Amino acid sequence: MDSLSFDLATTPLRELNQFLHHEAKTGQVKQVTVLNPDGAHNIAVGLDCPVEVEVHGHAGYYAGGMNKTGTVTILGSAGTGVAENMMSGRVHVKGFASNSAGASAHGGLLVIDGDAGLRCGISLKGGDVVVGGSVGSFSAFMAQAGRMVICGDAGDALGDSLYEAVLYVRGSIKSLGADAQVEPMGETDLATVADLLSQAGMNHDPAEFKRIASRRELYHWNADANQEY
Amino acid sequence: MCGIVGLLVKTPALTERLGELMVPMLIGMTERGPDSAGLAVFTAALPDNERKISVYSGLTEAGADFNWLGLAHDMKAHLGVSVKVEAKGNHAILTAGLDPDVIKRWIKEHHPRLYLLSTGRSIDLYKDIGTPADVAARYDFRHMKGTHLVGHTRMATESAVTPERAHPFTAGEDFCLVHNGSLSNPNGIRRMLEPRGIHFETDNDTEAACRFLEWRLREGDDLEAALQKGFEELDGFYTFLMGTPDKLALIRDPFACKPAVVAETDDYVAIASEFRSLAHLPDIKHAHVFEPAPEEMYVWTV
Numbered sequence: 424m425d426s427l428s429f430d431l432a433t434t435p436l437r438e439l440n441q442f443l444h445h446e447a448k449t450g451q452v453k454q455v456t457v458l459n460p461d462g463a464h465n466i467a468v469g470l471d472c473p474v475e476v477e478v479h480g481h482a483g484y485y486a487g488g489m490n491k492t493g494t495v496t497i498l499g500s501a502g503t504g505v506a507e508n509m510m511s512g513r514v515h516v517k518g519f520a521s522n523s524a525g526a527s528a529h530g531g532l533l534v535i536d537g538d539a540g541l542r543c544g545i546s547l548k549g550g551d552v553v554v555g556g557s558v559g560s561f562s563a564f565m566a567q568a569g570r571m572v573i574c575g576d577a578g579d580a581l582g583d584s585l586y587e588a589v590l591y592v593r594g595s596i597k598s599l600g601a602d603a604q605v606e607p608m609g610e611t612d613l614a615t616v617a618d619l620l621s622q623a624g625m626n627h628d629p630a631e632f633k634r635i636a637s638r639r640e641l642y643h644w645n646a647d648a649n650q651e652y
Numbered sequence: 653m654c655g656i657v658g659l660l661v662k663t664p665a666l667t668e669r670l671g672e673l674m675v676p677m678l679i680g681m682t683e684r685g686p687d688s689a690g691l692a693v694f695t696a697a698l699p700d701n702e703r704k705i706s707v708y709s710g711l712t713e714a715g716a717d718f719n720w721l722g723l724a725h726d727m728k729a730h731l732g733v734s735v736k737v738e739a740k741g742n743h744a745i746l747t748a749g750l751d752p753d754v755i756k757r758w759i760k761e762h763h764p765r766l767y768l769l770s771t772g773r774s775i776d777l778y779k780d781i782g783t784p785a786d787v788a789a790r791y792d793f794r795h796m797k798g799t800h801l802v803g804h805t806r807m808a809t810e811s812a813v814t815p816e817r818a819h820p821f822t823a824g825e826d827f828c829l830v831h832n833g834s835l836s837n838p839n840g841i842r843r844m845l846e847p848r849g850i851h852f853e854t855d856n857d858t859e860a861a862c863r864f865l866e867w868r869l870r871e872g873d874d875l876e877a878a879l880q881k882g883f884e885e886l887d888g889f890y891t892f893l894m895g896t897p898d899k900l901a902l903i904r905d906p907f908a909c910k911p912a913v914v915a916e917t918d919d920y921v922a923i924a925s926e927f928r929s930l931a932h933l934p935d936i937k938h939a940h941v942f943e944p945a946p947e948e949m950y951v952w953t954v
Contacts, residue, residue, distance in 0.1 A: 462927030481927045481941065500941060502926065503911065521943055522908060540943060541908045559908065559946070 426454035436463050443467055443493075447474040462502065467495050470512065487514035490531060503540075506533040509550050515623075522559070525552045528569065534623040541578065544571045547588050553623035563590050564600065572619045574627055582635050590635040591616050593627060602641040606634045653807045654819070654832040655681025655784075656912070658893045658923035660800035660900050660952050666919055671796030673933060677922070678784045678793070678803050680929035684832075685805025688818035689787035690779025692828040692895050694954075695798040698773040703752040703825070706769035706777040707759070709742045710815055716741040723763070731758060740791055743769075745776055752825070767816060772826030774897040779804075779818040799954045802895040804830035810838075811856040821859050823850075823866035826897045831858040832910040832925055835888035861886055865894065879903055879949050893923060901951045908946035915939040921952045 429439040439457060446452065448471065457478045460466055464483040467476045470493030478486065478495065483502040487495035491510040500518035509528040516524075519537035526542070528550025535543075535552075541559035544552045547566035557575030564580070566588030576594035583600020590603075591612065599605070608616075608630070616629035657677040661667055670693070678689060698704060709718035720739040724746070727735045731754065736747040748755060752771045759766050770777035776798075778791045784805045788794065804819035811817045820828035835841075838860035842852055850863050864885065868878035875894075879901065882892075889909040894901045902923055904912055915922045915930045917939045922930050930936060944950050 459931075461931030462929075480937075481931070483926060483928055500927070500943075518941075519943060521911065521913075541946065560906075 425452065426456065427452045428456040428458060430458040431461060431463055431466075432459035436465065440465065440468065443470055443474060443476065448472045460497075460499070464502070467493070470495070473512070481518070490514055500537070501535075505535075506531070506550075509533065519556070524554075525550055528552070532619075532622060538575065544569070544588070547571065551619055551622075553619050553625065555623070555625055557594065560597070561600070563588060566590075570615060570619065572616055572623070572632070574620075574625060582637070584641055585635075585637040587637065589615075591632040592635060593632050596633075596635070599635065602638045603635055604638045606636050608632065608634050653684050653809075654830075655684035655805035655925045655929070656830050656832050656891060656893045656923070657681060657803040657805075657925075657929055658801065658895075658900050658902070658921075660921045660954060661919065662921075662954075663919050667799055668797055670798050670801060671792075671794045673920075673922075674796070674801055674803060675788050675794050676932045677924055677929040678788055678805060680931075681805040681925060682784050684925055685807045686783050687808050687813045688779065688781045688806040688815070689784040689804065690777070690806075690818045690820050690830070691788075691791075691793055691796075691801060691803045692770065692775055692777045692820045692822070693796050693798040693801045694774045694826075694895055694897055695776065696774070697897055698747065699749075700773075702747060702749045703755070703771060703773060704745050704747040704776065705752060705755060705759075705771050706775070707744050707746060708767040708769050708780070708815060709744070710780060711767055712763065712765045718742065718744075718766075720744045726762065727755070727758060730762075731755070742780070743778055743791055770822040770828065771824075772897070775822070775826045775828060775895070777820060777822060777828065779820065780815050781813055781818065799898075800895060800900055800952075802828055802830055802893050802900065810834050810858075811854060814854075816854050817856045819858060820895070821856070821862035823863045824870055827862075827866045827869065827894070829858065829862040829865065829892055829894045831861060832891045832912075833889035833905065835861060835886060835890065837885075837887040841885065857888070861890070861892060875899060875901055875951060876949055883947060891925070898954045899951055901949065902944055903949055904944060904946045906947045912944050913941065914944055914950070915941045 460480045462483040466486045468488040475494045478497045481499040485504045488507045493512045495514045501516045501520045506514035507526040509531040511530040515534040520535045520539045522540040525533040536555040538556035543558040543562040547569040549568040552571045560578035563582045567586040573592045577596045580600035582603030613629040724735045724737045738745045819830040835857040838857035841860040891910040
């Protein structure tokens with residue numbers, strides 16, 4: 424048996440997640456289909472094996488959170504905190520994602536075909552995020568490592584208090600956050616954007632993107648700044 | 653945390669099924685708000701000279717055994733008009749062709765512990781403590797009919813768990829508001845409104861938002877202008893859903909701290925804090941589902 428289906432209209436979510444945490448690790452079942460997710464929270468959280476999970480509908484909070492080596496595809500929208508704290512693997516949302524998508528992700532790739540809400544990639548710690556649409560305000564707030572490719576527009580305060588994460592935006596940026604700045608695209612940036620777009624299955628010219636990175640002025644306390652940042 | 657739900661239907665067939673569609677929406681928000689629940693239903697408007705008043709007797713000694721027919725009898729004797737009473741336990745809707753202020757003054761004088769929930773030509777209002785399923789069963793929400801409604805499940809953070817502090821809040825006539833979030837300047841709003849003669853009934857932060865917006869409407873603002881002033885004056889976290897005789901309106905604070913999702917089809921507009929309260933609705937798989945943006949006004953008309 425290569426694949427298995429869980430209908431959340433008749434099966435408790437816990438049964439699905441326990442299967443993914445235990446039996447799935449034996450590798451006998453490689454694909455799991457989730458029917459009638461109906462906005463349930465915590466679908467396919469904490470994967471720790473290369474299983475493929477396909478969610479047929481809208482997912483609630485934290486779908487694919489803490490993912491390690493798994494692949495989660497959501498054929499619908501995702502609620503708050505999709506792929507939060509992902510370590511590796513891939514989470515792909517075919518619809519839109521709510522707030523805090525990819526929060527604190529340490530690794531892996533989060534792809535959102537539609538728009539993402541506010542605080543997308545907040546505190547990113549090494550994961551990659553590709554958004555086909557636009558992102559809301561305060562995205563990449565305090566992002567420490569990793570990359571974000573935004574094919575649409577960005578809201579207010581993009582990259583506020585950014586550390587070493589790098590953001591690429593194709594559309595307009597409503598405003599940059601403190602210590603974030605637009606920088607010229609180098610060869611490596613063009614290659615990075617091309618690679619991430621190709622992994623996400625999106626077609627854009629990397630040359631259309633702007634690079635946003637930290638000005639690094641907030642790294643050290645400056646007593647002379649008089650709180651004017 | 654709290655849950656909000658709203659439903660506006662566009663066909664006569666769904667008007668008949670409004671309550672049946674709404675109850676699973678409300679129960680779906682139980683985890684977000686298990687303390688109390690409430691519902692405002694908007695029906696076809698009464699004639700110009702009539703008003704209906706939703707009244708709650710749960711704070712009286714008789715509670716659910718309150719003698720509603722006796723009340724109607726006394727009102728007829730004192731005020732000289734017939735009052736129609738539709739009672740369900742601790743709740744009744746009183747309808748009469750009389751200035752509502754006269755009725756309210758009479759009730760306050762003769763039954764000071766009766767709590768007035770709403771006044772208007774379209775609005776019926778129910779709210780009480782208990783789980784959403786209990787409250788829905790208590791008032792038979794399943795059989796309610798109307799064009800649109802606003803519902804709420806409460807997990808109290810800003811004031812005590814009592815029926816008066818449950819949502820929806822009302823102010824003036826045919827206006828109600830539910831809130832998920834917490835305001836940081838409700839007392840400033842109160843201090844601004846009270847000298848203008850606006851009376852508050854609880855210490856709840858949401859009541860300040862409700863009375864502020866209703867005051868703006870009464871001062872002549874249209875709904876959009878009133879909501880714009882709300883963005884300027886109300887500070888804190890909020891998703892607000894409001895009902896008027898022909899509209900539902902939704903706004904979220906600039907940080908979108910509190911969730912909301914909308915599903916729209918040719919037949920209805922449904923709003924909830926989370927999609928799990930919308931999943932059962934007819935033809936939901938083909939609905940346009942979206943997340944309302946922060947600091948935008950969403951207004952749907954019947």
